[in-house]
Amino acid sequence: MSSVAPIERMARLSALITDTTKILTDFLAAKGIDAHSLSVDDLADFPVSPVDSKPFKARTEIIEATRELHDIALGPRESLRALAWGLSLQAIWEFKIAEAVPTSGSITFDELAAKIRERTGKGILPFKLRILLRHAMTSRVFCEPQKGQVAHIQMSRLLATNPKSKARVGFLTGDLFPAFANAVNAVKRWPGSQESNETGVNIAYDQSLPFYNFIQLDEGRAMRYSRAIESHGSSEGTEISHGVVDGYPWGELVDATVVDMGGNMGYVSVAIVQAFPKLKFVVQDTEGMRSADALASVPQSLQNRVELTIHDFFDAQPVVAEAYLFRHVFHKPGKSSYLSERTIRMLDVVMLTVTNSRERELDDWRDLFRIADPRYKFMRAWKPTKSQLWFIEAEWDP
Numbered sequence: 537m538s539s540v541a542p543i544e545r546m547a548r549l550s551a552l553i554t555d556t557t558k559i560l561t562d563f564l565a566a567k568g569i570d571a572h573s574l575s576v577d578d579l580a581d582f583p584v585s586p587v588d589s590k591p592f593k594a595r596t597e598i599i600e601a602t603r604e605l606h607d608i609a610l611g612p613r614e615s616l617r618a619l620a621w622g623l624s625l626q627a628i629w630e631f632k633i634a635e636a637v638p639t640s641g642s643i644t645f646d647e648l649a650a651k652i653r654e655r656t657g658k659g660i661l662p663f664k665l666r667i668l669l670r671h672a673m674t675s676r677v678f679c680e681p682q683k684g685q686v687a688h689i690q691m692s693r694l695l696a697t698n699p700k701s702k703a704r705v706g707f708l709t710g711d712l713f714p715a716f717a718n719a720v721n722a723v724k725r726w727p728g729s730q731e732s733n734e735t736g737v738n739i740a741y742d743q744s745l746p747f748y749n750f751i752q753l754d755e756g757r758a759m760r761y762s763r764a765i766e767s768h769g770s771s772e773g774t775e776i777s778h779g780v781v782d783g784y785p786w787g788e789l790v791d792a793t794v795v796d797m798g799g800n801m802g803y804v805s806v807a808i809v810q811a812f813p814k815l816k817f818v819v820q821d822t823e824g825m826r827s828a829d830a831l832a833s834v835p836q837s838l839q840n841r842v843e844l845t846i847h848d849f850f851d852a853q854p855v856v857a858e859a860y861l862f863r864h865v866f867h868k869p870g871k872s873s874y875l876s877e878r879t880i881r882m883l884d885v886v887m888l889t890v891t892n893s894r895e896r897e898l899d900d901w902r903d904l905f906r907i908a909d910p911r912y913k914f915m916r917a918w919k920p921t922k923s924q925l926w927f928i929e930a931e932w933d934p
């Protein structure tokens with residue numbers, strides 16, 4: 537928190553918001569494009585990319601400064617009241633409400649309840665639907681254009697039309713909610729544990745498997761997880777193109793094979809081979825992640841260069857390759873802006889909830905390679921400029 541006196545801080549934030557908004561609006565005006573209006577047919581993303589570095593930075597500052605000003609204006613007690621409300625989103629996913637609301641026009645709460653029953657077989661009283669959806673509307677998910685009528689706005693429609701957004705919400709609210717609710721219980725029940733099967737997931741689902749084994753028991757859940765992770769990989773700061781593709785000198789590995797360990801459905805490898813046609817990737821993951829849908833997700837034209845295989849990374853590695861990539865498998869904190877910090881800390885809590893794992897500092901990494909085997913030579917660690925993720929490079933020198 538800033539050490540500046542609160543009134544002065546508010547004035548500074550307000551001036552910063554004015555200045556940065558002007559940078560952003562001047563940029564958009566010069567390009568002849570408009571910002572989105574949150575209405576249903578409008579853009580789903582703010583039309584500025586990390587490549588436009590000055591306006592992109594201005595936008596980040598606006599988000600951070602408006603949030604801080606908002607929190608100061610709201611005050612600690614009210615801010616606390618506004619925290620931790622995810623129930624309505626869980627209902628929207630569970631009852632497939634976004635899919636039942638027409639893409640254009642509106643529908644009454646009564647008609648919507650009937651349509652949900654017809655489509656999902658699940659009953660919900662119209663008044664309960666109204667309570668949940670009006671709550672969601674305060675977060676700009678759906679709107680009520682006339683009293684008693686529900687319609688989409690951009691955020692709710694994404695839940696109906698964008699499979700990755702839908703999977704992310706489904707996985708977080710449907711699959712992980714019960715685990716979050718039990719994460720603290722797990723810390724209490726197993727105070728000294730770092731075991732991957734003594735977590736909120738184990739208590740919530742009353743089972744003793746580690747998270748990754750557990751989610752694979754259900755094909756739908758495994759697919760939701762994969763899409764949710766893929767969606768995370770296309771979020772700001774963790775985009776594949778600006779981090780893993782641009783951030784490493786892949787071109788120096790000519791005609792090489794790379795093993796993408798814990799590579800899920802191969803979307804990272806696909807993005808890399810599209811940019812570096814001389815590389816070949818073997819994407820390893822566990823059996824439950826190799827459903828027919830997952831196997832079909834690699835574009836036909838790349839199937840000879842991106843091979844999806846089954847391998848548990850705790851077993852001996854059967855493929856001899858020039859490089860081995862682990863992305864989003866190990867965890868390392870960065871020094872970053874409030875926005876990046878927020879994402880990283882959220883992931884930290886998710887990792888604690890599902891696997892009992894922890895973040896490692898840079899020195900921990902050096903030690904880890906040394907302890908694992910002295911033949912590992914720690915090379916370097918760096919963060920590509922437009923990425924929240926770091927590369928940590930070590931060479932195997934037998």
Ligand SMILES: C[S@@+](CC[C@H](N)C(=O)[O-])C[C@H]1O[C@@H](n2cnc3c(N)ncnc32)[C@H](O)[C@@H]1O
Nearest residue numbers: 748769798799800821822847848849850863864
């Ligand atoms: C957080 S995801 C990261 C996926 C991908 N590398 C990315 O960057 O988006 C972790 C992946 O590790 C896989 N995984 C977990 N345990 C594994 C194991 N023992 N062997 C192989 N893969 C595993 C999971 O199935 C999941 O696909």
